[in-house]
Amino acid sequence: MKRILVLCTGNSARSQLAQGYLQHFAGDRAEVYSAGVDPKGVNPVAIQVMAEDGLDISHHTSNHADEYTGIAFDYVITVCDNAREQCPYFPSAGELIHHSFSDPGHTPGEDLVTSFRRVRDEIKEYSREFIHQKLPA
Template sequence: MIRILVLCTGNSARSQLAQGYLQHFAGNRAEVYSAGVAPHGVNPLAVQVMAEDGIDIAHHTSNHADEYLDIPFDYVITVCDNAREQCPIYPSNATTIHHSFPDPGHQPGVDALTSFRQVRDQIKYFAQDFIATRLPENDGPAH
C-alpha cells in the first residue's frame, strides 16, 4: 500500500483539500494523510467546497506532522512554502514533492468562498495528475 502525507502550515485548508482529492482518486491504492507544522483545525469552508464537489472531508482532523514520524511514507507532498521550509525529516525513503498553492483564506480582492473554490480546483487537477502518473492501476509499487 502506497502511503502519502500532505503537509501545510495549519492543516486547515490546502492539505485537507489535497488529502480528500488524493484519497478519492487513489481509491484503495493508497492511504493518504495530512498534517501541519502548526495545526489549527479544519476550516469549515474547506469542508463546504469539497462537499460541493461530492467529497466529504467533514471527518478529517487537523494533525501535527510529528504525529506521523513513525509511518514509512512513500511520498511527502508540501503544499505551501512555509511547510516545505519547516518540514520534519521523515525516517524513510519518501519522495518529497513541493507544489505551493495560494492560501485560500488570504487572497487580496477575492472573497473567501470564491478563493476556496479556486484553490480547490487547482488542487483537484494536481491530485488527478499525481495519481495518474505516480500510482499504477495494477496496485503494484509506484516507480
C-alpha cells in the first residue's frame, strides 16, 4: 500500500479536497494524509462542496506537516506555492510533486461557493489522473 501526503499552507481547503479525491480514487491501494505548514482548520465550504459531489470529508482534521515527518511517504504533493517553499524536509519521501491550485474564495469576481466548486473540480481531475498514472489498478 502506498502512502501519499498532500501539503498546503492552511490544510483547510485545497489539501483537504485533494486528500478526499485521492483516497476516493485510490481506494485500498493507498493511505492519503493531508497537512499544512500553518493549519487553520477544515473550511466548512470545502466540506459542503465535497458533499455536493458525494464525498464526506467532515471527519477530516487540520494537521501540521511536522506531525508526519516520521512516516515513509511514497509521494508528497504540494498544492500551493507557499507550501512548496516552506515544505518540511521529508527524508523518506519517494517523490516530491508540486501542482499549484488557486486558493478558493480568493478569485476576483467569483463568489465563494463558485470558487470552491471550480477548484474542487480541478483537484478532482488532477487526483483522478494522478492515481491512474501512479497507482494503476
